[in-house]
Amino acid sequence: MKRRDFLALTALGSVSCLSPRFAVAKTLASAGPSDFDFVFFTDTHIQQELDAAKGCAMCFEKLSGHGADFAIQGGDHVFDALGVPVERSESLYDLYAQTEKRLGMPVHHVIGNHDVVGAYSKSGLAVTDPRQGKRTYVSRIGKTYYSWDHKGYHFIVLDSIQLTDDRNWQAGIDPAQLEWLSNDLKSIPNGMPVIVAVHCPITTGALAYSLHDMSKPPKYQQAFVNNACDVIPILTQHNVLVVLQGHIHINETVLYKGIPFVTCGAVSGDWWRGSHWETPEGYTVVSLRGGKATWRYETYGFKTISPRND
Numbered sequence: 001m002k003r004r005d006f007l008a009l010t011a012l013g014s015v016s017c018l019s020p021r022f023a024v025a026k027t028l029a030s031a032g033p034s035d036f037d038f039v040f041f042t043d044t045h046i047q048q049e050l051d052a053a054k055g056c057a058m059c060f061e062k063l064s065g066h067g068a069d070f071a072i073q074g075g076d077h078v079f080d081a082l083g084v085p086v087e088r089s090e091s092l093y094d095l096y097a098q099t100e101k102r103l104g105m106p107v108h109h110v111i112g113n114h115d116v117v118g119a120y121s122k123s124g125l126a127v128t129d130p131r132q133g134k135r136t137y138v139s140r141i142g143k144t145y146y147s148w149d150h151k152g153y154h155f156i157v158l159d160s161i162q163l164t165d166d167r168n169w170q171a172g173i174d175p176a177q178l179e180w181l182s183n184d185l186k187s188i189p190n191g192m193p194v195i196v197a198v199h200c201p202i203t204t205g206a207l208a209y210s211l212h213d214m215s216k217p218p219k220y221q222q223a224f225v226n227n228a229c230d231v232i233p234i235l236t237q238h239n240v241l242v243v244l245q246g247h248i249h250i251n252e253t254v255l256y257k258g259i260p261f262v263t264c265g266a267v268s269g270d271w272w273r274g275s276h277w278e279t280p281e282g283y284t285v286v287s288l289r290g291g292k293a294t295w296r297y298e299t300y301g302f303k304t305i306s307p308r309n310d
């Protein structure tokens with residue numbers, strides 16, 4: 001069954017905004033998948049400073065009490081590994097791994113830009129070093145894009161971080177990954193509900209909310225995936241319930257061609273300095289019921305010790 005057939009069976013459910021919670025429902029008029037919850041938590045940006053590890057521990061303690069089947073970490077596990085000495089990056093990876101044990105549930109991971117070790121020249125790390133780039137992430141955490149099934153739903157994790165030859169990065173989905181994504185979705189049963197997780201948004205209105213000078217486009221697009229026009233036509237051929245996104249540290253939903261692209265608030269809020277654009281520190285609980293996805297944002301009570309505007 002093609003997506004257009006499913007669209008005939010689906011109806012957009014209620015949209016509500018109950019700050020700080022919100023929910024959007026997209027219904028599927030068929031039985032089959034089992035019911036369960038999972039948690040999408042993103043942008044932990046763990047570090048030894050600013051009570052970040054304490055904050056992550058607080059978050060994980062509350063998060064583990066929801067009875068979720070598993071969690072997805074949406075990227076930016078560590079405060080920053082791009083431009084710091086490798087010893088610092090390794091200490092942050094160690095701290096994250098130690099802290100994540102508190103979750104006590106399976107965790108699927110998404111790579112974020114700040115998880116890339118020594119990408120910037122200022123890190124002092126040679127590109128030939130076995131720890132440089134995505135190698136540390138792969139060796140410590142695993143593949144950067146992959147998929148799995150759970151109780152009748154298909155989950156896909158994408159890698160939105162593309163390294164450039166001049167030791168920088170841009171947000172995008174490379175051709176090999178696009179081909180993999182297309183083939184992966186073709187391999188699942190027609191109409192199977194799909195959830196996608198990615199760090200840099202496929203689509204977002206974030207630039208419209210900020211004060212960036214739009215007359216001077218950056219050399220590399222680092223706010224959102226620069227080739228969404230290649231990704232979205234693949235997703236719209238299938239029953240994608242929701243695309244969960246990180247990176248921006250705000251709550252926002254862009255509904256495009258029937259797919260909710262949901263950017264989620266960060267565990268670290270404003271990088272451990274309070275709320276970011278009035279989005280507090282938190283995570284997103286996703287409930288799957290009979291082929292329908294709803295989600296809500298949960299805070300966990302972290303109080304920064306160093307507000308950005310102090």
Ligand SMILES: [Fe+2]
Binds near residue numbers: 114
């Ligand atoms: Fe981040």
